[in-house]
Amino acid sequence: MEFIVNNFNYWIYVILMMIGLFAMIAKNNLIKKLVGMTIFQTAIILFYVSIGVKGEGATIPILSYEQVHGTHHVEEADHAGEDDSHHAQADLPEIDARTITNPIPHVLMLTAIVVGVATLGVALAISQRIFHFYGSLDEDVILAKIQKGDG
Amino acid sequence: MVEQFPILIELCPLFGAILIAILGFRMPKLCYPITVLAMALSCAAAIGTFMMMLASPSGTVIYDLxxxxxxxxxxxxxxYRVDALSALMLVLISSVAFLNVIYSKVRVAQETPSKIPHFYILYLLLVAGLEGITITNDAFNLYVxxxxxxxxxxxxxxxxxxxxxxxxxxYxxxxxxxxxxxxxxxxYLYIKTGTLNMSDIRSIMEAIPDDSKAIKVGFMLIMIGVWVKMAFFPLHGWLPNAYAYAPTATGALMAPLVTKVMIYIMIRMMLSVFGPEYVYETLGWTDVVVTLSTIAIVAGSFFALSRSDLRKMLTYIIVAEVGYMVGGAWLANSQGMTGAIYHLLSDALMTFCLFMVVGIVVSRTGDPKLTAFQGLYRKMPITMVGxxxxxxxxxxxxxxCGFFSKWYLxxxxxxxxxxHYVGALxxxxxxxxxxxxxxxxxxYYHGAHAHGEPIRDEDHEQYRMHGADPDSQPKETLANAPWSMLGPMLVVAIGLIALGVFNSTVTEWIGQVVANLNVLEGAN
Amino acid sequence: MEIVTSIIPLLACLASLLAVIPIVVFRKSPNLREAATVVAGVAKLSLVLTMLPGILSGKVYEFTFIEIIEGIPLQFRVDGLGMLFALVASSLWILTSFYAVGYMRGLKEHAQTRFYSFFAISLSATLGVAFSANLFTLYVFYEMLSLATFPLVTHNQDKEARSGGRTYLSYLLGTSVGFVLPAMIFCYVKSGSSLSFTELHDWSGVLDPSAALLLLLLFVFGFAKAGIMPFHSWLPNAMVAPTPVSALLHAVAVVKVGVFSVIRVFTGVLGTDFLSTVDVATVVSWAAGATVIISSLIAMTQDNLKRLLAFSTVGQLSYITLGVSLLATQAVQGSMLHIPMHAFGKITLFFCAGAIYVATGKKYISQMRGLGRAMPWTFGAFAIAAMSVIGLPLTGGLLSKMYMIWGAANAQQHALLAVYLVSSVLNGVYFFPIVYRAFLGKPADGEMHDRVKEAPLACVIPLVITATVSVLLFFFPGVFFELTTLMISSKS
Structure with a gap:
């Protein structure tokens, strides 16, 4: 039980994914398939977002003014005359990484959402064409028409 | 300029696509030349990158975006990281795409006259995507x-x-x-390693205990994902219809390249991300996967036998060939891996050549069935050479080259x-x-003989009367295909032989990768 | 053994391949086209002959193209056996060219340019096999030969040709891809990356007897051109080809390439010494022995002359395989000698069958009663050649058969010795009635041979020459004998 509760984010994404997968494979209506596809992709997005979370007290990855500038002068004085790259590296303020959620999965998911939207767009356009050609969005009806030689 | 080659490979088709989007809809005539130019530049950049790779002492070219x-x-x-494997793939993809553009001219205008700009924009983006897959060293970028x-x-x-x-x-x-x-x-890999750079994932993962479940699940998911995408039997259902009914130029581009690039991803994941020790030794899946690929080969061959539609037949052969390569990569020795990679190249060229030939034949005879080939040695000799x-x-x-890839496999x-894998091959x-x-x-049989009738009597009577060889004058002539279609096809046909004759050079390059990546000899 | 690097083997092999260009260029003027064939044939033979003295004095000519796979160069090496085979094939090509001119023109065949082109390509492939220095090179040319002969076999392009062609390719390609290729790669893997015939691999300790047996069977059946039953039926089916093709390719080049490859496997790849230690070759001996007897029996039932000759060829090929599988020195030498002896005899028989067909249009033995009186030269040659194939005195066939029998006796294989003797009798049983009826029989009812004349001179002269050579080989087997001795001595 504890195992399930502690990892509830994984369980939710798996359940959502299975719902989506079921719809993609078992539904006859093409649009329902696409709904399933969207659920499927959203499940993965949720999974990614949830892995960026870190315990309690972690906050959004935005640095306050003090965090950046408070240490800035000291560092500059210490390392005057060093080369640029090292300079920039040394400039980085000392921050406890545990207090900040990991932003990268979230950023990645922005891209993944875009990809998902694009996929859905293409798929909808294709289903529109299917409807245009076959006058139906039901897989069985379309298959029957193809078999009759209407393909 | 020279050090920018790796990115230029991808930028050329991307900018080509934008240019067509701006100009192409008003001036459809510009689409073709722009695409040819973009692909030619991309191809040149790929060859340039290949040279850079050869010249580089470490055998890899690294480019930070x-x-x-x-x-x-x-x-x-x-x-972006180019080693021998990705360099070969880049040259392959860009040259196939380049030749196919030239080939596409007539067919696109015939099949989809109202969608010429659409076609070429999508074409260029597709090629950019494929080239990006082979060159990138970032797992998420790979997904995108x-x-x-x-x-x-x-x-x-x-x-x-x-x-x-x-x-x-x-699909x-x-x-x-x-x-x-x-x-x-x-x-899952990101959870365990905290990075997306594939080389870094590898080095961090070496410190993680072998029995990590997350990594195992990650590997399994990645493999299932690419197997679906490469149409590895029994996950092949989408492929035959998609490629068989696609427009000619699309089929000729996607059939050879898309599945191969997915196999490339699999090999890249096995060699560069997870590492051969992990894949072959820790997991212990080799026997299972090789058996699966044996089934894939046999099943693909059977399906191919039962098809009477030319392109359907070819698509099932692709399914079988995917089995060749997956099996080769999972044999857990450097010979098999070399064979798989070499077959990647040679099978791409073979499939490309066949799809081009079938495109020409179908467009000239109007018959998509096997019977379209009747008497073609007389009617379309150049096509038939290819x-x-x-x-x-x-x-x-x-x-x-098909012989040599089989040899290594x-x-x-x-x-x-x-x-059993040997037997299936x-x-x-x-x-x-x-x-x-x-x-x-x-x-080879033609005219009356195509239906099994003897040639002897009436034909020879004519021969006696007119003093002419009856076969030197075909009864019907098919206007031969335009050179924009024949040229690329012949180039590829010559390429098939050249790749075969110089196979040891190619496998030497492949050997760099396989040796660099330290495939275990005889680990089983 | 002195090794000479020389381009001559390559030139000899290329001579006929290059002839394709003039043949195609002059397709409109038959005389020039056929002249090109003959010129190429003469050039080829002279190139082969220039190497002969060197070979006889113990030299070996070598030519390497490139290393095609790690450890395997695409390489020619001319030794005694290769020379022997090349000599037979290239000299008979010239005669066949003349014969083909007479035959093809006499029947006004179609697509003659294609015919001559692929004929020339086939000859190149044959010499390629003869000169191969390793199994890989041999395999390449072996496959090339299968493909190049396909248009020749199916020349008539009718229903029969189509089914014959299908059988032909499916047997030859099926066995070579299915059996030889894996066996070859297996050898390559086990021998440590080499397939050369001269670097005799020490297989003891590498292969256990069962693996050796499997490998041997894969090779012997895989080289289906050697026609061991049950992989023989491509040959009778290939008889739909025009007679010059049957004569040169299916009595000499193609089938001899098969047994040549088998001999190479025994002597060069697995090695007779190794095989005699594991004692597995007897299986091949029995398969070959059975083929000899069965094919002779089938030949007796045939009425179509060419099919009879085809079954006779199957039997004779198995003599050679049987001889080499006995592993005794004399038997191996006899096998090698049988290549030229049988070649000259059998090509004569085919020439005769073709000449009869050109002159009278008859294919069946039952129609040939009394024909000998109308065509004395043809049937005279037929009788001599039949004697040679049976192995009667005063013909070359006797010598090779004697050696093989001697070897069988030495190897203490009395049952197999009996095979040789029984089959000789059977050969006589199916050949003599033909000759007898042709000269002494009465034509069947209503058939008159009054108007029958000999075939065109271009057909008759070659067959008289080959028949004469069959006799001369009995008295002067010198060159061939020395070439085979070279092989035997270099092995032991």
Whole structure:
């Protein structure tokens, strides 16, 4: 039980994914398939977002003014005359990484959402064409028409 | 300029696509030259990158996107990394795409006259996606590029006939499932390693205990994802219809490249991300996967035998060939891996050549069935030269490249003691022999003889009367295909032989990768 | 053994391949086209002959193209056996060219340019096999030969040709891809990356007897051109080809390439010494022995002359395989000698069958009663050649058969010795009635041979020459004998 509760984010994404997968494979209506596809992709997005979370007290990855500038002068004085790259590296303020959620999965998911939207767009356009050609969005009806030689 | 070659490979088609989007709709005539130019530049850049790779002492070229620099020798930005394997793939993809553009001219204007700019934009984006997949060293970027190439691929197929639209929809569903699994797998790797750079994942993972479940799940998800995408039997359902009903130029581009690039991803994941020790030793899946690929080869061959539609037949051969390569890569020895990679190249060229030939034949005779080949040795001799070479290569006769890829694969199979895989390879060669000799035979008999009637009497009577050889004058002539279609096909046909004759050079390059990546000898 | 690097083997092999260009260029003027064939034939033979003195004095000519796979160069090496085979094939090509001119023109065949082109390509492939220095090179040319002969076999392009062609290719390609290729790669893997015939591999300790047996069977059946049953039926089916093709290719080049490859496997790849230690070759001996007897029996039932000759060829080929599988020195030498002896005899028989067909249009033995009186030269040659194939005195066939029998006796294989003797009798049983009826029989009812004349001179002269050579070989087997001795001595 504890195992399930502690990892509830994984369980939710798996359940959502299975719902989506079921719809993609078992539904006859093409649009329902696409709904399933969207659920499927959203499940993965949720999974990614949830892995960026870190315990309690972690906050959004935005640095306050003090965090950046408070240490800035000291560092500059210490390392005057060093080369640029090292300079920039040394400039980085000392921050406890545990207090900040990991932003990268979230950023990645922005891209993944875009990809998902694009996929859905293409798929909808294709289903529109299917409807245009076959006058139906039901897989069985379309298959029957193809078999009759209407393909 | 020179050091920018790796990115130029991808930028050329991207900017070409934008240029067509701006100009092409008003001036459709510009689409073709722009695409040719973009692909030619991309191809040149790929060859340039290849040279850079050869010249570089480490055998790899590393390019940081937008120059973000490095911290502690790790890339902050997305990193492009070219080693021998990706360099070969880049040259292959860009040259196939370049030749196919030239080839596409007539067919695109015939098949989809109202969608010329659409076609070329999608085409360029697809190629950019495929090239990106082979060059990038970032796991998430890889996913995005896979989706770019897939999305454009769906649309390119859907441009075609009524049936193509349905197949394209199925492809969307299956493709999305595959890509999503891949993405999930990458997520698990990210959880464990905290990086997306593939080389870094590898080095960090070495410190993680072997029995980590997350990594195992990640690997499994990634493999299932790419197997769906590469149409590894029994996950192949989407492929045959999608490629068979696609417009000619689309089929000729996607059939050879898309599955191969997915196999490339698999090999890249096995060699560069997880490492051969992990894949072959820790997991212990080799026997299972090789058995699966044996089944794939046999099943693909059987399906191919039962098809009477030319392109359907070819697509099932692709399914069988995917089995060759997956099996070769999983034999767990360097011979098998070399064979798989070499076959990647040679099979791409063979499939490309055959799809071009079939495109020419179907467009000239209007018959998509096998019977279209009747009497073609007389009617379309140049096309048939290309066909014969490609067919011999498919069967695996020397000196074509198909023979040598089979040689390495068989050798790997024998060394690994996987005799069922060896048997399946031989079986599939024999099936290919049946399939292609059926066509060659049909093409060889002609006119009245095509129906099995003897030539002797009336024809020879004519010969006596007119003093002319009855066969020197075909009764009907098919206007020969335009040179924009024949030229690229012949180049590829010559390439098939050249790749075969110089196979030791190519395998030497491949050997660099395989040796660098430290494939275990005889680990089983 | 002195090794000379020389381009001559390559030139000899290329001579006929290059002839394709003039043949195609002059397709409109038959005389020039056929002249090109003959010129190429003469050039080829002279190139082969220039190497002969060197070979006889113990030299070996070598030519390497490139190393095609790690450890395997695409390489020619001319030794005694290769020379022997090349000599037979290239000299008979010239005669066949003349014969083909007479035959093809006499029947006004179609697509003659294609015919001559592929004929020339086949000859190149044959010499390629003869000169191969390793199994890989041999395999390449072996496959090339299968493909190049396909248009020749199916020349008539009718229903029969189509089914014959299918059988032909499916047997030859099926066995070579299915059996030889894996066996070859297996050898390559086990021998440590080499397939050369001269670097005799020490297989003891590498292969256990069962593996050796499997490998041997894969090779012997895989080289289906050697026609061991049950992989023989391509040969009778290939008889739909025009007679010059049957004569040169299916009595000499193609089938001899098969047994040549088998001999190479025994002597060069697995090695007779190794095989005699594991004692597995007897299986091949029995398969070959059975083929000899069965094919002779089938030949007796044939009425179509060419099919009879085909079954006779199957039997004779198995003599050679049987001889080499006995592993005794004399038997191996006899096998090698049988290549030229049988070649000259059998080509004569085919020439005769073709000449009869050109002159009278008859294919069946039952129609040939009394024909000998109308065509004395043809049937005279037929009788001599039949004697040679049976192995009667005063013909070359006797010598090779004697050696093989001697070897069988030495190897203490009395049952197999009996095979040789019984089959000789059987050969006589199916050949003599033909000759007897042709000269002494009465034509069947209503058939008159009054108007029958000999075939065109271009057909008759070659067959008289080959028949004469069959006799001369009995008295002067010198060159061939020395070449085979070279092989035997270099092995032991």
């Amino acid at each position: 937008s120059g973000w620099g490095r911290v502690n020798d790790t890339a902050i930005s997305i990193e 590029l896979v989706e770019i190439s897939s999305l454009t691929g769906y649309a390119l197929i859907a441009i075609g006939s009524k049936r193509a639209v349905i197949s394209s929809f199925n 969307v569903i299956m493709g999305t499932i595959g890509a999503s699994f891949f993405l999930l797998g990458v997520g 066909f014969t070479i490609a067919a011999l290569s498919m069967i695996g006769l020397p000196p074509t 068989l050798r790997g199979g024998i060394e690994a003691g996987q005799y 031989l079986f599939s060669s024999l099936v290919n022999a049946v399939l292609f000799f059926r066509l060659i035979e049909m093409a």
